[in-house]
Amino acid sequence: MFTFESQGRCLTVAEARDWQQAMARQIVCCDDVGDVYTVAGVDVGFEEKGSVTRAAVAVLDFPTMRLVDFAIAQLPTCMPYIPGLLSFREAPAVLTALQQLTVQPDLLLCDGQGRAHPRRFGVACHVGLLSGIPAIGVAKQRLCGEHDALPVEKDSLVALMDGQETIGSVLRSRTGVKPLYVSIGHRISLTSAVHFVQDSLAGYKLPEPIRWADGLASSRGKIVEKASRILERSI
DNA sequence: GCGACAG
DNA sequence: ATCTTGTCGC
Numbered sequence: 642m643f644t645f646e647s648q649g650r651c652l653t654v655a656e657a658r659d660w661q662q663a664m665a666r667q668i669v670c671c672d673d674v675g676d677v678y679t680v681a682g683v684d685v686g687f688e689e690k691g692s693v694t695r696a697a698v699a700v701l702d703f704p705t706m707r708l709v710d711f712a713i714a715q716l717p718t719c720m721p722y723i724p725g726l727l728s729f730r731e732a733p734a735v736l737t738a739l740q741q742l743t744v745q746p747d748l749l750l751c752d753g754q755g756r757a758h759p760r761r762f763g764v765a766c767h768v769g770l771l772s773g774i775p776a777i778g779v780a781k782q783r784l785c786g787e788h789d790a791l792p793v794e795k796d797s798l799v800a801l802m803d804g805q806e807t808i809g810s811v812l813r814s815r816t817g818v819k820p821l822y823v824s825i826g827h828r829i830s831l832t833s834a835v836h837f838v839q840d841s842l843a844g845y846k847l848p849e850p851i852r853w854a855d856g857l858a859s860s861r862g863k864i865v866e867k868a869s870r871i872l873e874r875s876i
Numbered sequence: 877g878c879g880a881c882a883g
Numbered sequence: 884a885t886c887t888t889g890t891c892g893c
Contacts, residue, residue, distance in 0.1 A: 723881095
């Protein structure tokens with residue numbers, strides 16, 4: 642029986658799944674967003690052969706998509722990747738990074754599923770509920786659900802279904818590239834979620850906030866330096 | 877039993 | 884996710 646540390650307590654995989662099912666009932670799936678002046682991208686990377694979890698949050702002005710703040714948190718990795726339990730592995734570092742921010746984001750775009758999850762509680766729901774901030778899940782790959790064929794043109798959109806239930810939207814953010822799997826995280830409707838994702842695109846497959854978070858989470862190159870220079874310039 | 881399986 | 888250079892195409 643595999644167990645892991647979460648919120649100062651040891652959980653078994655079965656207990657973690659039960660917790661997700663219970664927490665999913667607290668997710669607000671209608672719009673409770675207010676005016677959005679800042680949107681943050683959230684992503685996680687791993688260092689030291691996976692022993693260190695590195696979360697990055699990049700806050701951008703909306704809708705100009707200018708970087709206005711960012712934070713990086715490195716914590717020891719608490720558990721391996723288990724499909725469906727990704728958030729237990731990533732949320733601690735993400736929540737830590739969120740607390741380090743100077744500029745509080747009005748909306749979160751999380752790299753991963755939100756409601757499009759077997760128990761309707763992907764990482765975007767987990768982070769959104771525990772932080773209290775409206776959140777959207779933006780995944781590059783499907784975890785569950787089925788959908789009709791999607792036209793190759795940009796802005797094509799089809800529903801992601803699990804039986805008769807709509808759990809998300811499949812959006813072609815760029816012509817000819819693999820689509821994005823958009824689903825609600827917390828305090829937002831699916832329709833608004835898709836609109837915010839589209840309004841955060843800047844010609845690339847991924848929304849700008851997530852592109853920034855991706856770079857900052859993977860610690861590659863001189864992205865942190867570049868981000869730092871942009872921030873001091875805007876002071 | 878077999879196939880699927882976010883990051 | 885991560886290990887990694889060049890390369891084909893819009």
